[in-house]
Amino acid sequence: MNTYEIAAIPGDGIGVDVTVEARKVLDRAAELFDFRLQWTEFDWSCERYTQTGRMMPEDGIDQLARFDGILLGAVGFPGVPDHVSLWGLLIPVRRAFAQYVNLRPVRLLPGTTSVLSGRGADELEMVIVRENSEGEYSAIGGRHNTGQPSEFVLQESVFTRVGVERIIRYAFELARTRGGRVCSATKSNGLIHSMPYWDEIFAEVAAEYPEVHSEQCHVDALAARMVQHPDRLDVVVASNLFGDILSDLAAAVTGGLGMAPSGNINPPGEHPSMFEAVHGSAPDIAGKGIANPVAQVLAAAMMLEHLGETVAAQAVNAAVEKVLAEGAVATPDLGGTSTTEELGSAITEAL
Amino acid sequence: MNTYEIAAIPGDGIGVDVTVEARKVLDRAAELFDFRLQWTEFDWSCERYTQTGRMMPEDGIDQLARFDGILLGAVGFPGVPDHVSLWGLLIPVRRAFAQYVNLRPVRLLPGTTSVLSGRGADELEMVIVRENSEGEYSAIGGRHNTGQPSEFVLQESVFTRVGVERIIRYAFELARTRGGRVCSATKSNGLIHSMPYWDEIFAEVAAEYPEVHSEQCHVDALAARMVQHPDRLDVVVASNLFGDILSDLAAAVTGGLGMAPSGNINPPGEHPSMFEAVHGSAPDIAGKGIANPVAQVLAAAMMLEHLGETVAAQAVNAAVEKVLAEGAVATPDLGGTSTTEELGSAITEAL
Numbered sequence A, B: 001m002n003t004y005e006i007a008a009i010p011g012d013g014i015g016v017d018v019t020v021e022a023r024k025v026l027d028r029a030a031e032l033f034d035f036r037l038q039w040t041e042f043d044w045s046c047e048r049y050t051q052t053g054r055m056m057p058e059d060g061i062d063q064l065a066r067f068d069g070i071l072l073g074a075v076g077f078p079g080v081p082d083h084v085s086l087w088g089l090l091i092p093v094r095r096a097f098a099q100y101v102n103l104r105p106v107r108l109l110p111g112t113t114s115v116l117s118g119r120g121a122d123e124l125e126m127v128i129v130r131e132n133s134e135g136e137y138s139a140i141g142g143r144h145n146t147g148q149p150s151e152f153v154l155q156e157s158v159f160t161r162v163g164v165e166r167i168i169r170y171a172f173e174l175a176r177t178r179g180g181r182v183c184s185a186t187k188s189n190g191l192i193h194s195m196p197y198w199d200e201i202f203a204e205v206a207a208e209y210p211e212v213h214s215e216q217c218h219v220d221a222l223a224a225r226m227v228q229h230p231d232r233l234d235v236v237v238a239s240n241l242f243g244d245i246l247s248d249l250a251a252a253v254t255g256g257l258g259m260a261p262s263g264n265i266n267p268p269g270e271h272p273s274m275f276e277a278v279h280g281s282a283p284d285i286a287g288k289g290i291a292n293p294v295a296q297v298l299a300a301a302m303m304l305e306h307l308g309e310t311v312a313a314q315a316v317n318a319a320v321e322k323v324l325a326e327g328a329v330a331t332p333d334l335g336g337t338s339t340t341e342e343l344g345s346a347i348t349e350a351l
Ligand SMILES: CC(C)[C@H](C(=O)O)[C@@H](O)C(=O)O
Pocket: A189, A190, A220, B086, B244, B278
């Protein structure tokens, strides 16, 4: 029997609420599909930060290194600046473990409707392949002439050949296994160093995949296209920042942020990968038992898939679809009155 | 009788088609409302670039300086890289004339429907106040270790106190005259130098306007909100790049890019301001007489407003609304079969 060591980091807010449910579903899947999940829970969070001054211990990365997978809830808490909480946990994990792919599949699930009028599930299925290790998210920069009228701030974006090439190649490999189309988000008309470079490498890699249809689109026009012609998109490859924006938008035009999972993936498998819902910690509804656990359950299914438990992953996805299609158990964001726990249990039973 | 000197730069593609119509409407407005427009047309474009190696003459900025307003079509042409065409004309004009506000009002016009289901005109009316002179659009940066495995590119974003403060102040002043709400687009959790600085100045300025409701929202969540809860937005203030993305998205959820005008404004009036449709040169439909001229006509109306001809500006807006509401004359993007010229003439007559 395969045994997987999993680190659970529920984090803050509704991250805690939804991670409990995702664990429940996965434990049931392990029973049914004959593998073992060995959980270790970490209390790394903003709450911990307010007590200890650190989001995670100094050797946090070393502690995580031995795991087969990481399930992260969400981090963020009023009073702790976001750049502290995220650069103290989420972003270092992504980078230390070379989780250079942020994979964000979106589709319209059964029983849900899109905010876009007249768009059905067959027109709303795509995957955002977001660069996850460099680009616009950089700690390089700073403030000059502080306090003077000439004060200014510099913020550096960093695009390496290695970083750009590997994410674009990943997108083409993925496109081969699905619709056969890749659209690259650019903005080479405004950002005249980084984005022409991105485009150049995109063209190079595209030439190696003549069987995949490739195109590029400025990020502003691509955002517009996502609401006007989402059916014309399949695999979208984007830089860290553009992928962040486009994946939230894509989630919003499909079932909403309560339904969107994501994987922070280290493709060679040399380091653990980390799975999380796209949504944040939503302090306003935290602890009320009304958060939608679906995104986190789907993220957990992505983890099973990544671990090689494909049949179990598919079963979890099918269980989610069944419960949503029936519609009897639904959290408030889905138009129902069920609790987080009730929806988690319904999915567990449907399994 | 007031006389205004106007520079018309039709540019490329459909920029030419729609600028002809906008001029026609404005000339009629001048007759009716008793002012004079003295037009000077410039052939600055990608076509000119392919002949002369320059988008505009070396003294182009000096030539424009004496005008009261500039009406720009669009620039961009297959074969001329976008960063050449734009940094050779559009962006230098924005910067040389300190057009630091890019004002992009969007609303659902009569006779049109939103791609968002069930959203009416009363829920879809906002204005994007985009920073237009600095930020992420910067020429600073370059490539290092060219051709080596360690090759990388740096792209610098520049945020000055002067630049950030003046655009945020403009947004608050504007909010005072309308809904009384400002939402600032940020991403301080990812971009940890530029955006915390933006947020800090936003908080400072907000404190001076206690009567205006202010909030900030990460750009990813804001893009999602624009399709999920557009009714909760009024004035949105954003950096150059974020404003670019959000304004295209906002146009897409209202009537589409064929309907969205914009003004590149120098608020003190020391230099000419420039007005243009949000859409690009759309080479695929250029010269076919099917482009929608509405965005450019509305941009021209913004120019009249800026020149102080408020009554005429309102009349042009009303004429556009009347023609759209009747729906008899409509270009293909509006579901009709009329030509650019027919729609332009219908608006002129409705005046
Ligand atoms: C053409 C391009 C450089 C420009 C911009 O991004 O500023 C355009 O998209 C716009 O919005 O005016």
